[in-house]
Amino acid sequence: MKLVKQMTRAGVVCLAGVISWSAVAADKLTVYSYRQPFLIEPILKDFTKQTGTEVELVFAKDGLAERIAREGRLSPADIVLTSDFSRLQELVDKGLVAPVDSEVLEQNIPAQFRSPEDDWYALTMRVRNVYSSKERLGKLDLDYEDLGKPEFKGKICTRSGKHPYNIALVASMIAHHGEAETKKWLEGVKDNLARRPQGNDRAQVKAVKEGLCDIAIGNSYYLGKMVNDPKQIAWAEAVEINFPNQDNRGSHINVSGMALTKHAPNKADAVKLMEFLSSDKAQAAYAEVNYEYPVKAGVPLSGLVASWGKFKADKLAIQALADNHKAAVRLLDEVQFDL
Amino acid sequence: MILGLPKRWSVSAFTLAGLLFTPFIALVIQALMPDQAVFGHLMETVLPTYIQNSLLLILLVSIGALLLATPAAWLVARCDFPGRSVFQWALLLPLAMPAYIVAYVYTDMLDYAGPVQKALRELFGWQSPADYWFPEVRSLGGAAVMLALVLFPYIYLLARTAFMEQSASLIHAARVMGCSPWRSFWRLNLPMARPALAVGVALVAMETAADFATVSYFAVPTLTTAVYDTWLGHGSLSAAAKLSVIILLVVFALIGMERFSRRKQQLYQKNSFHSGLERYALAGVKSLAASGYCALLLLLAFLLPFGILLDYALDYFEYSWTPEFFEYSANSLLLSALVSVLCMAIALILLFIQRISPDDRDALPARLASFGYALPGTVLAIGVLAPLTLADFGVNDLYALFDQRGPGLIFTGTLFALVFAFCIRFSAIAIGSLESSYKRISPSMDMAAVTMGEKPLGLLSRVHLPLLKKGLFAGMLLVFIEAMKELPAALLLRPVGYENLATYVFQYVSDEQLEYGALAAIVIVLVGLVPLIYLNRSLEQEN
Numbered sequence: 050m051k052l053v054k055q056m057t058r059a060g061v062v063c064l065a066g067v068i069s070w071s072a073v074a075a076d077k078l079t080v081y082s083y084r085q086p087f088l089i090e091p092i093l094k095d096f097t098k099q100t101g102t103e104v105e106l107v108f109a110k111d112g113l114a115e116r117i118a119r120e121g122r123l124s125p126a127d128i129v130l131t132s133d134f135s136r137l138q139e140l141v142d143k144g145l146v147a148p149v150d151s152e153v154l155e156q157n158i159p160a161q162f163r164s165p166e167d168d169w170y171a172l173t174m175r176v177r178n179v180y181s182s183k184e185r186l187g188k189l190d191l192d193y194e195d196l197g198k199p200e201f202k203g204k205i206c207t208r209s210g211k212h213p214y215n216i217a218l219v220a221s222m223i224a225h226h227g228e229a230e231t232k233k234w235l236e237g238v239k240d241n242l243a244r245r246p247q248g249n250d251r252a253q254v255k256a257v258k259e260g261l262c263d264i265a266i267g268n269s270y271y272l273g274k275m276v277n278d279p280k281q282i283a284w285a286e287a288v289e290i291n292f293p294n295q296d297n298r299g300s301h302i303n304v305s306g307m308a309l310t311k312h313a314p315n316k317a318d319a320v321k322l323m324e325f326l327s328s329d330k331a332q333a334a335y336a337e338v339n340y341e342y343p344v345k346a347g348v349p350l351s352g353l354v355a356s357w358g359k360f361k362a363d364k365l366a367i368q369a370l371a372d373n374h375k376a377a378v379r380l381l382d383e384v385q386f387d388l
Numbered sequence: 389m390i391l392g393l394p395k396r397w398s399v400s401a402f403t404l405a406g407l408l409f410t411p412f413i414a415l416v417i418q419a420l421m422p423d424q425a426v427f428g429h430l431m432e433t434v435l436p437t438y439i440q441n442s443l444l445l446i447l448l449v450s451i452g453a454l455l456l457a458t459p460a461a462w463l464v465a466r467c468d469f470p471g472r473s474v475f476q477w478a479l480l481l482p483l484a485m486p487a488y489i490v491a492y493v494y495t496d497m498l499d500y501a502g503p504v505q506k507a508l509r510e511l512f513g514w515q516s517p518a519d520y521w522f523p524e525v526r527s528l529g530g531a532a533v534m535l536a537l538v539l540f541p542y543i544y545l546l547a548r549t550a551f552m553e554q555s556a557s558l559i560h561a562a563r564v565m566g567c568s569p570w571r572s573f574w575r576l577n578l579p580m581a582r583p584a585l586a587v588g589v590a591l592v593a594m595e596t597a598a599d600f601a602t603v604s605y606f607a608v609p610t611l612t613t614a615v616y617d618t619w620l621g622h623g624s625l626s627a628a629a630k631l632s633v634i635i636l637l638v639v640f641a642l643i644g645m646e647r648f649s650r651r652k653q654q655l656y657q658k659n660s661f662h663s664g665l666e667r668y669a670l671a672g673v674k675s676l677a678a679s680g681y682c683a684l685l686l687l688l689a690f691l692l693p694f695g696i697l698l699d700y701a702l703d704y705f706e707y708s709w710t711p712e713f714f715e716y717s718a719n720s721l722l723l724s725a726l727v728s729v730l731c732m733a734i735a736l737i738l739l740f741i742q743r744i745s746p747d748d749r750d751a752l753p754a755r756l757a758s759f760g761y762a763l764p765g766t767v768l769a770i771g772v773l774a775p776l777t778l779a780d781f782g783v784n785d786l787y788a789l790f791d792q793r794g795p796g797l798i799f800t801g802t803l804f805a806l807v808f809a810f811c812i813r814f815s816a817i818a819i820g821s822l823e824s825s826y827k828r829i830s831p832s833m834d835m836a837a838v839t840m841g842e843k844p845l846g847l848l849s850r851v852h853l854p855l856l857k858k859g860l861f862a863g864m865l866l867v868f869i870e871a872m873k874e875l876p877a878a879l880l881l882r883p884v885g886y887e888n889l890a891t892y893v894f895q896y897v898s899d900e901q902l903e904y905g906a907l908a909a910i911v912i913v914l915v916g917l918v919p920l921i922y923l924n925r926s927l928e929q930e931n
Contacts, residue, residue, distance in 0.1 A: 079884065107884040110898075112620035119777050123784055123797050125884065139623065203518070209607060211621065243517065247526055247607040252900050259501035260516055378622070382433035388609065 078104045078318050081113045082130040084305060088339050089130065095334075096325050102318050114139045122312045127319040130172075130307050133213040135220075137169040137306045138371035146308040149320055157327035161367070162304060162344045171304035171367070172326055173341035176360065177218050178300070180265040180272070180288040182257050188289045192297065193222065196264070197237025205241045206253040206262040210386035211378065214250070214268060217303045219380060220373035224365055225298065228376055235384045246387050251275060251284070258287035273340025273353050292360035299361035303370065304344070397844070398750050401741045404734060405753035408760055408812050411771025415636070418629035418774055426618065426627035434609065435631075442597065442610040442638065445532055449596040450589045452536030457543035458585065460682055462573060465551035469670040469678040476548075477924040479682065482689035483541045484916030486873050488601035488894065489909050491534040492902045493693040495605075498525045526606045535596050537689040542595070543588030550584035551577055569668050583649045590646035597639050598764035600876040601894055611635045612876070615766045625770065632767040639762045694913060700906035708907035712887075717911055720888040723803070724871035727810040728818075728864040734811065735818035735863065736856075739826055740848050744834065754819055761816035765809075765876030772809045772881060776800045805881045810874065814867045821866055825859025826852075862926065865919030872915050 082089055086108045093104045107126075109116075114136065117124050129146075131137050140146045141164070148167040155163075162171035179196070181189045196205060207215065222231045243262035253265035254275065265288065275285035292300045307326060313319050325331055332343035337351050349355075381387070430438075463469065464476050482490075498504050505522055514520050524530065554577060562572045600612045611631055619628035670678050701708060738754040745751075763771065776799040784794030799805060829852065837851045853860075875890045882891065889908045896905035 081884075105885055111616075112880070115620055115623055115625070119773065120797060120800070121781070123780060123794070123801075125796065125801065143623070211617070244524070245526070245607060248900055255501060261500045379429065379433075382429070385434065385437070387607065388434070388437055 076102060078102055078127045078315055078322055079107065079125045080104055080128045080130060081107050081117065081126045083113060083132045083136055084130050092331050092334050096322055100321060114143055114145060117145050117310060118143050124310060124312050125314060126310045127313040127315050128307055128309060128322060132305045133217055133303050134367050134370050135213050135217060135374045137308055140308050141168055145311055147311045149309050149323060151320055151324055153324040154327055157345045159344060159346065169306055169308045171306040171344050173305045173335045173343055174302050175305065175341055176269045176292065176300050176302050177214060178267060178269050179291045179293050180254055180257060180267055181291055182263045183287055183289050185263050189291045191291065192294045194234065196241065197234040201241045201264060203243050204263040205238065206243050206256045207246050207266040208249055208253060209246045210381040214303065216374060216377045217370045218301050219377035220370045221301045221363065221365055223373040223376055224369040228380065232380050232384060235380055235386060239384055239386055254288055255284045258284040270340035276353060290357055295361055299363040302362045304367060397741055398745060401738055401750060401753040405738065405756040408757045408815055410775050411763060411768060411812060414774040415629050415632055415771045418626055418770065419633045421626040423624050423626035426622050426624040427630045430627065438609050438611050438614045441528055441608060445528060445610060446593045446596045448532035449535045449539065450593050452532055453540040453543050453592045454585065454589055456536060456540040456685060458547055460685055461544045461547035462551050462577060463678045463682065465548045466667055467670050467678060468667045469675040471679050475682040475686065477921065478686050479544055480541045480920050480924055481917065482538045484913050484920055485538045485690060485693060486912060487535050487538045487599060488605050488897055490538055490693045491602045491605055492897050493696045494534060495525045528608050531602050531606045531608050534602055535599060539592045539595055542591045543585060546584040546588040547581055550581040554580050586649035587646050590642050593642045594639055597635060600766055605897055612764055612766050619770065629770055632770055635764060635767055636762065643762055697906050697910055700903040701910055704903045704906060707904050713908060716887050716889050716892045716908060720872055723888060724868045727807060727814060727871045728867040730811050731815050731818035731867045732860050732864050734815050735822045739819065739822055740852065743826060744844060758816040758819050760812035763813060765874060766880065768809050768813055768877050769880035772805060773800060776805050802883050806878060809877045809881050810871050813877065814870055817866050817870060818863045821863030822856065822859050825856050829855050858926065862923055865922060869916045869919045872912055
């Protein structure tokens with residue numbers, strides 16, 4: 050009898066403890082982030098030092114928009130950070146964001162990198178590069194379109210076609226060429242794959258180093274990360290970085306960005322953090338720590354990124370990536386790109 | 389057992405079981421919602437491949453695990469050879485290995501850049517992948533091998549017991565009539581062990597159907613990864629729920645098979661008498677082959693991956709020995725401990741009521757609560773989130789009614805969701821384990837206690853509990869190890885900022901850098917070993 054009572058009591062205490070585990074303090078900010086914590090945390094620490102506002106960072110690879118939608122007006126999230134544009138658009142489409150009217154943001158972020166309705170802001174640009182084996186191909190002057198040509202049969206490695214970075218690239222192809230032609234191109238690329246799409250961008254460069262393929266598709270900043278890893282520098286040294294479509298429209302770019310949530314519990318501080326992320330200091334940190342291209346004019350690139358040289362970026366409106374996102378996913382399924 | 393039982397006991401049992409059953413209802417409701425043609429699109433493009441992959445994987449893993457486990461079980465149960473007493477328990481060790489960790493280690497070793505293919509290239513002077521053929525690790529076949537390697541002990545354990553308990557007189561009779569060991573294996577031992585094997589296969593198949601991490605790492609699209617992608621990638625909860633229902637149909641078919649086999653099994657295992665039976669003493673080549681086979685199995689399924697894990701951990705020790713490592717370990721241990729206590733409490737309450745109630749219907753709650761084990765983590769997450777979100781809003785609306793500021797997301801935003809989900813999934817283990825202990829307590833014991841004036845609660849705390857101590861402990865350990873390993877539910881249901889060992893390790897696996905998380909992976913394995921060794925010892929004492 051006693052034992053049962055004690056067990057019940059212990060259970061109740063445990064549950065109560067669990068429930069109060071994450072009591073939300075009022076002056077705290079909560080950031081939901083698709084971006085890796087190691088990059089964001091130092092910047093957030095700076096912000097806390099400057100303003101005294103504590104920031105809690107929640108990282109997830111997938112499903113944050115879904116989560117905010119479900120949490121609705123009870124959501125603790127103030128700001129969402131994304132690593133690509135489609136995820137910003139998803140937030141907008143689901144009606145989860147609130148516009149931010151801030152002169153600082155308007156000054157820091159050029160018009161092409163923010164929504165006309167002020168409901169999202171880009172923070173950095175990232176290029177989808179084509180890496181080629183130094184030994185077997187050397188530096189290439191090629192277009193994305195060439196990746197579907199038979200001359201590269203069995204030579205290309207890439208991560209899953211359904212990864213947002215690849216979906217955005219396909220979306221840009223649809224914007225330029227239409228669906229029918231893009232589907233043909235995708236079939237060509239699929240035929241040229243050296244192996245089933247797998248791993249992350251880094252793993253593709255590694256595969257080039259090991260001789261499994263000659264061409265890897267990957268974002269530019271991965272090269273920077275690999276150069277600074279004692280084990281991975283050998284992979285980085287095995288490849289040349291190429292910026293595609295330099296003779297015509299320019300290389301495909303995507304953006305990482307941020308948005309204020311509709312039900313943000315702490316809007317005032319959230320806007321301050323957004324402004325901080327667009328400031329010289331934070332923008333320079335993105336450039337230095339993660340080898341990205343800051344959107345704010347005049348912020349210096351990291352030495353390494355500058356050494357890759359200037360390049361021409363595709364002027365396609367970022368919005369077009371979102372407009373063609375669904376079609377891109379559908380085409381990838383239709384050609385069974387990952388299977 | 390006839391005992392005056394207050395009505396509220398049976399009502400509370402049904403309520404408890406009903407709570408544990410809510411995800412099923414939630415799933416069906418979700419699946420009936422419109423989904424903006426996402427499901428239709430999937431059906432036209434990739435779904436057939438997903439279903440085919442899932443079924444093929446289940447088939448391959450079942451066959452593979454059966455082929456690995458049966459010879460080992462028979463050798464250990466029926467033969468004497470060097471190392472037998474060690475293999476007897478050591479062959480259970482792979483159960484402590486999460487499949488995705490084994491998968492990672494083997495990929496590192498066997499893919500194009502790994503040491504094995506490198507050595508082959510150097511040996512034969514091959515230059516590129518076009519020069520030779522090597523099986524691709526990251527494939528459906530590869531995933532099947534990995535899963536078979538860590539899941540075969542389920543079959544091994546059941547088959548070993550079955551082989552040991554087979555009636556000695558039958559086998560003696562066969563021997564007297566000149567039946568060779570080999571023939572008696574095919575004509576007697578194996579057919580008699582068939583029900584046990586079938587139960588083991590059903591368990592393996594269910595675990596395979598629930599696997600998310602291995603197939604996700606290998607980029608083999610199956611129904612479980614499709615649920616994840618559809619929910620979080622396509623953003624369609626309803627289409628994901630439809631996929632989940634398909635998975636459930638597969639799993640229920642497997643459960644049906646298991647139940648059917650168990651019923652038959654009871655016919656076969658009538659009071660088996662097994663003490664007088666001698667094991668075949670193997671000698672020469674035969675004993676070498678027996679030891680060799682068991683050693684190889686142990687090496688491939690446990691020693692090799694674990695050794696490599698240790699090697700990673702030593703190389704990257706300074707990166708892994710961090711405050712986070714301790715925080716996540718504590719999180720995992722606390723969560724698993726809490727869940728195992730709760731599950732045992734649920735099992736105890738439901739089984740006690742089932743036992744002493746005169747009403748047959750009171751056996752239903754325990755059955756109902758056992759269904760949760762059929763829910764793969766990804767599916768479970770969907771089924772749990774919907775009702776809990778409703779509850780969250782209900783509570784906050786209630787506060788608002790009285791012009792109070794609500795407490796926020798007390799269910800979905802806290803560990804509650806995770807604990808709830810784990811209880812749903814693992815209560816079945818607790819019930820199963822406790823049920824077998826309960827059966828050993830003679831009903832006359834209850835009668836005697838009641839005659840001497842014990843009330844129901846007294847019967848539970850003063851008669852049953854002391855006798856069930858061992859079963860409770862064993863069940864608790866089993867739940868504990870499963871809770872330590874469970875990944876997809878933890879991944880999808882954890883509150884903001886919460887990380888435990890499983891999610892932490894998987895993050896590194898999916899980033900292709902397990903080296904940094906190797907220490908945490910080792911903790912998962914080591915913690916899993918403790919209950920295995922304990923359980924095996926108590927099993928042996930019974931024999």
